[in-house]
Amino acid sequence: MSFPAQLLSEKIKGEVRFNEPMSKHTSWHIGGMADIFVMPKDIADLREALSYAKRSELPVSIIGNGTNLLVSDFGIRGMVIKIGPGLCQIEVRGERIRAGAGVPLPRLAAVALRSSLSGFEFLAGIPGTVGGALVMNAGANGCAVGERVRQVTAVDLEGKEVQLNNQELEFSYRYSCLAGRKLVVAEVEFEGIPGVPEAIKAKMDSYLERRRKTQPLEFPNAGSVFKNPPGNSAGKLIEQSGCKGMREGNIQVSMCHANFFVNLGGGTAEQVLTLVEKVQQCVFEKFGCKLLMEVQKLGEF
Ligand SMILES: Cc1cc2nc3c(=O)[nH]c(=O)nc-3n(C[C@H](O)[C@H](O)[C@H](O)COP(=O)(O)OP(=O)(O)OC[C@H]3O[C@@H](n4cnc5c(N)ncnc54)[C@H](O)[C@@H]3O)c2cc1C
CATH class of the missing domain: 3.90.78.10 (UDP-N-acetylenolpyruvoylglucosamine reductase, C-terminal domain)
Structure with missing residues (x-):
């Protein structure tokens, strides 16, 4: 298979790899090669990668931390875009937290704790990213991430930015409309509940302890x-x-x-x-x- 590899590497500020073993990017350590593997450095890079794939008629797959993925032994044709450290900014303003889609969920929970914001404790033991959590409406201990979401900035497969509010995301059990609409999550605004740090920490610790006892x-x-x-x-x-x-x-x-x-x-x-x-x-x-x-x-x- 021949791709204008040079051109793609010139356009993307982040990393571009070819024939990347996906077993390195899944928590199961399973998966064959991805033809093209891109790690965007920022939203502009993500948009560039998506429009490049569109122009080159390459199928696109999006991954976060690969903690909810079964990748085929025969790998993935086309372009895989990993939303990770490049989209990892996080900012707190009052009760609102703005987080890049690549922010690991335990970090989001830790930032909420430091900011005395409750409602994120259950995320401390989930090893995915903010983007993966939104697509899956990840949840535990009777909570789901969708409950805390106010606004999402996503990018469509043509590289155009789209804004969605909570209702438009259609959250239900382990579901949001993001995958069906082929939207890539870039940034999320969450709303926390003012809380007492000691109580937030105690809840988080008890959830983590339960996981250590009940999960392999x-x-x-x-x-x-x-x-x-x-x-x-x-x-x-x-x-x-x-x-x-x-x-x-x-x-x-x-x-x-x-x-x-x-x-x-x-x-x-x-x-x-x-x-x-x-x-x-x-x-x-x-x-x-x-x-x-x-x-x-x-x-x-
Ligand atoms: C030990 C362990 C414990 C877990 N506990 C829980 C739990 O308690 N509750 C729970 O709900 N899940 C749990 N999970 C599963 C998993 O961590 C979550 O579903 C998590 O939200 C997936 O995030 P990720 O970044 O790894 O996504 P990935 O596995 O990489 O991707 C999952 C899906 O989201 C899509 N996706 C990823 N990022 C984006 C993005 N930025 N934009 C658009 N699409 C994207 C992918 O295409 C894929 O369809 C657990 C997993 C492990 C290994």
Whole structure:
């Protein structure tokens, strides 16, 4: 495949790589090569990369920290744009926090704590970025990130800036309209709730402690593989179907948390998907419930 590589590298201030192993950019450590891999340095760079891809008719995939992604063993054709350290500015004004889409969620939670703002404690243990969290409407402990969002600056696939307010984002359980509308999150304005730092810190610490006790954080994983069915817990259904410890190659249903699949070393996307199907089958046979994947598939499957 031939791309005018020189031209792209000249236009982008951030990094441009070719044949980049995606296993370096996913928390599962799984994924083949991306043809072109771009890390924009700022919003202007992001817009430049998107309009370049449009002009060159390259398919575009967006990633944040890769903590909710299953990337194909055959990799990703076209351009992958990683929204990371280049879009990492964060600013607090009163009860409002403006954060770049690349800001890690634990940093957002820490900044809110320093600013005596409550409502972000549950994000301290979620290893994604602000952009990924908005697309997934990430949540835990009865909270979801969408509740704190006021305004989003996004960029469409032609490189044009778009502003959306909370209602326009259509947040619901692990959903926002961003993916369907093919919008790239660039910056987000959040609103916190004035709080007492000691109370905010205590809540954060208790959430983190619970994660350490209940999640297999010593192995590469992608958090919950399946969404919780309405009124139920996917982890419980998987456990009660006898799937804990089930294994396909080097991918295993965690013994510690049944909705986490861990990579014991060298596991593949194909193994993950085979295990997904086996677990779905077991849960369906036992409870008549079809579990749906929360983890997003990216690349050639
Ligand atoms: C140990 C562990 C614990 C976890 N705990 C939780 C939890 O408690 N609750 C929860 O909800 N999730 C949890 N997750 C899953 C994951 O961290 C969240 O879904 C997170 O919000 C994903 O962010 P990310 O930056 O890694 O996104 P990625 O995984 O890189 O991408 C996820 C999706 O968002 C899109 N995307 C990413 N950035 C952008 C952007 N800037 N603009 C447009 N699209 C974008 C991608 O195309 C993809 O569709 C956990 C994961 C792990 C590994």
